[in-house]
Amino acid sequence: MSALSRLTPAIEPGTVWLVGAGPGDPGLLTVHAANALAQADVVVHDALIGEGVLALAREGAVLEYAGKRGGKPSAVQRDICERLIALARAGKRVVRLKGGDPFVFGRGGEEALALAQAGIRFRIVPGVSSGLAALAIHGVPATTRDTNHAVVLATGHAAEGAGGTDWAALARTGAPIVLYMAVSTLPSIAAGLIEGGLAATTPVLVVHAATSTREEIIEASLAELPALAQAGRIASPAIVAIGAIARVRAALAEHLLAYRQAASA
Template identity: 80%
Template sequence: MTDLSRLSPVFSPGEVWLVGAGPGDPGLLTVHALNALAQADAVVHDALIGEGVLSLARDGAVLEYAGKRGGRPSAQQDAICERLIALARAGKRVLRLKGGDPFVFGRGGEEALALARAGIRFRIVPGVSSGLAALAQHGVPATTRDTNHAVILATGHCAADGESVDWEALARAGAPIVLYMAVANLGGIAEALIRGGLAPTTPTLVVHGATTARETLLEAPLAQLPSLADGGAIASPAIVAVGAIAAFRQAIAEHVQAFRQAVGS
């Protein structure tokens, strides 16, 4: 068996690695992420990091929860940054483990800047972005030559000052939209997208718990999202795709079903 540790750099004491853990399935960890788990003294992890991933940490590693969940008591970002700095100054190998990719709505940039200002050595380890993985898991491409040459990634989580994305402007852009952290505000977002010009019948795909055992899938026209969200049919965390690509799963499913019937499987 290949020794994968030789493919990764040495994780030195006093360093912080900002690592993307992917969408949830431990099999989608990168080699660098896996080796970071095997070497870290302290693992500071987000709410969406599952037991399957955390179980890969080395024996003796300290696991520290630093999760952020909308509407619930959560760790403050400044406190998280201070903790990373303190652990590194204590000579620990510090693994900051984030769901998806640390630089895609993961506040990895804020933490990298805080570490740089404090003079702490750090490394960025990209991860599989949850938004793209949730779609790919169900045969939905983020782009195709026949439907779109651009895709918009947007967070549905309002900023602390109450400001949000200009959804009507994004609707007019004409590109499919992939929403992260949008469940709490999904009704208002859908209504704004329709005001911006998207047809009420625009296809959407909602993937809850992507790549995990709790994964669920929902397909509906855009106009139905407010009532589905208000009725509790859409659970968090979820990725929501809006636009032509959202209909791609059904097209593939039809071909797969026809193939299985043809070969008698």
């Protein structure tokens, strides 16, 4: 047993671990997440989990797809919860693998509640949140003392029946906004933010498919977002940062190593 593997407790049969897989690069998994994959009997994973991460599952583990993608046929959340419960009751060591952090727009809270109500024991393994990691690797800090003392994390995809986000109210906070799952709603979000007083010239940074070989970066202004989205220039999955923090990248870019090169060095 390696020194790192001893840091993680064993997954007991009949339990579920809700595990964050980070933004995509296997190197950004936590030690607990990697060790959980090496122990699991069944890995129930989301759509955005890359092959490099899934390849860390132990030989013989069953990989079950439970992806949810906006506008595409997706697993029903109730069915996912029932499947986790059934697997645990069958005595399996279950890893529910979710992109980023399971408790940041990952529906991990819903699954934890379902497991608790069913009497299933579970463990939470936090992950590197995709929204913050996608920015950090490109020299965009979530906060700096010179730009902001708060940051808003928001999703552009509200649950059905939950009501919409008051974007104008968020604009009035003056805090930078980091958007998850917002590609299809960017035109209405931009309109709401401008209505709330955010300048049309506010800088925006978009990171598509962060940490993957398909990664793309777009720098624009808030006023340009709707046209870029409607023209298909911004593809999902993407993290969108709106506000003063998006300007910091320019000051760092000359000396910042490209992420993919740094990761393979």
